Amino acid sequence: MDKQDYYETLGVPRDANKDQIKKAFRKLAQQYHPDVNKSDDAEMRFKEINEAYQVLSDDERRAVYDRYGHAGLQGSGAGAGYGADMSGFGDFGSIFEELFGGFSGRSASGSSRRQPRRGADLRADIRLSFEEAVFGAEREMDIPRMEACEHCHGTGAEPPTAPVVCATCNGTGEVKRRQQSPLFGTIVTASPCPTCNGAGEVIPSPCTKCRGRKFIRITRKLNVKIPAGVDDGTRIRLAGEGEAGQNGGPPGNLYVVVAVAPHKFFVRNGSDILLELPINVAQAALGATIKIPTLEGATETIEVPPGTQTGAQFRKRGQGVPHLQRNGRGDMLITTRVDVPTKLTSEQKELFRQLAKSFGDDTPREETKGFFDRLFGSD
Numbered sequence: 001m002d003k004q005d006y007y008e009t010l011g012v013p014r015d016a017n018k019d020q021i022k023k024a025f026r027k028l029a030q031q032y033h034p035d036v037n038k039s040d041d042a043e044m045r046f047k048e049i050n051e052a053y054q055v056l057s058d059d060e061r062r063a064v065y066d067r068y069g070h071a072g073l074q075g076s077g078a079g080a081g082y083g084a085d086m087s088g089f090g091d092f093g094s095i096f097e098e099l100f101g102g103f104s105g106r107s108a109s110g111s112s113r114r115q116p117r118r119g120a121d122l123r124a125d126i127r128l129s130f131e132e133a134v135f136g137a138e139r140e141m142d143i144p145r146m147e148a149c150e151h152c153h154g155t156g157a158e159p160p161t162a163p164v165v166c167a168t169c170n171g172t173g174e175v176k177r178r179q180q181s182p183l184f185g186t187i188v189t190a191s192p193c194p195t196c197n198g199a200g201e202v203i204p205s206p207c208t209k210c211r212g213r214k215f216i217r218i219t220r221k222l223n224v225k226i227p228a229g230v231d232d233g234t235r236i237r238l239a240g241e242g243e244a245g246q247n248g249g250p251p252g253n254l255y256v257v258v259a260v261a262p263h264k265f266f267v268r269n270g271s272d273i274l275l276e277l278p279i280n281v282a283q284a285a286l287g288a289t290i291k292i293p294t295l296e297g298a299t300e301t302i303e304v305p306p307g308t309q310t311g312a313q314f315r316k317r318g319q320g321v322p323h324l325q326r327n328g329r330g331d332m333l334i335t336t337r338v339d340v341p342t343k344l345t346s347e348q349k350e351l352f353r354q355l356a357k358s359f360g361d362d363t364p365r366e367e368t369k370g371f372f373d374r375l376f377g378s379d
């Protein structure tokens with residue numbers, strides 16, 4: 001029998017690249033896979049497609065085929081070893097998984113659907129006021145998640161029925177197929193059972209609530225306790241509050257991610273809080289006792305000494321944010337900003353004029369003299 005040209009078999013040009021070849025093979029293989037295609041010549045075509053792909057996807061064998069055609073692969077050398085020794089091709093099952101991943105339901109590692117699998121983690125965002133983040137809060141949150149169906153207890157079968165072991169695969173979830181290939185001899189491939197889709201069981205009467213899917217999306221109201229001291233971006237882990245696990249696997253976790261609104265006066269820096277304190281020139285020069293707000297919403301006083309400059313820092317110990325993981329609180333750091341008045345009454349203007357005269361308006365002070373000299377280039 002005349003063998004068809006491998007390129008024609010796959011319907012690709014002779015200069016097709018690996019991607020084109022793989023794509024063409026994938027498409028044809030899915031079309032002619034005997035599990036899918038029940039026509040008489042499907043299996044034959046599938047074998048041809050497979051054979052063509054095995055050669056054209058291998059650089060060395062493709063080169064031999066390009067030069068010598070089918071004969072080059074059948075004689076000694078290039079073709080001889082392939083029939084008996086399959087080791088070079090790795091796990092054939094995995095090739096099939098790669099190609100039929102779409103409906104195999106199996107992961108690349110080969111673990112079947114029936115193994116326990118941990119549920120997925122979930123994320124929920126929460127927006128807190130500055131004070132809630134500092135002192136903690138309790139919030140009720142709506143969390144949509146997949147849970148085992150309560151009606152069928154996660155079996156997928158309408159009570160009182162139950163799932164039954166799949167007769168096609170005897171519960172293993174996969175079917176083994178032996179194929180004769182001119183190139184490789186006998187090939188045993190494992191593919192997901194087409195009857196149960198790899199689940200190993202079938203559900204004769206599906207649950208009326210989840211329609212046999214075993215899981216159902218439910219929005220749960222969860223009471224979330226936010227500990228004192230959380231900050232923007234803090235993740236709070238609620239163990240086991242994520243999606244339900246599969247086949248008896250544990251549920252995932254829920255991570256609540258915190259976003260904190262800004263405060264009117266305070267800026268957060270870890271467990272310290274920063275406060276910019278505006279003072280007037282008189283307070284700066286003479287010193288003063290000034291009222292400041294606290295995190296609790298009360299007021300405190302701070303002593304600003306005479307001669308306080310813009311940028312002077314004062315610390316109130318233990319007036320900051322509670323530490324998240326240990327006892328105690330951070331500090332409040334107060335930074336002064338001397339406000340130069342922009343609007344003056346005539347009385348204040350007069351006072352400033354007197355002040356200026358008293359300072360000696362034209363004469364630079366001793367300590368700034370050098371600076372002025374440089375600036376105006378005297379000497």
Ligand SMILES: [Zn+2]
Pocket residue numbers: 149150151152153154155156157207208209210211212213214215
């Ligand atoms: Zn159900």
Ligand SMILES: [Zn+2]
Pocket residue numbers: 166167168169170171172173174193194195196197198199200201
């Ligand atoms: Zn089955």
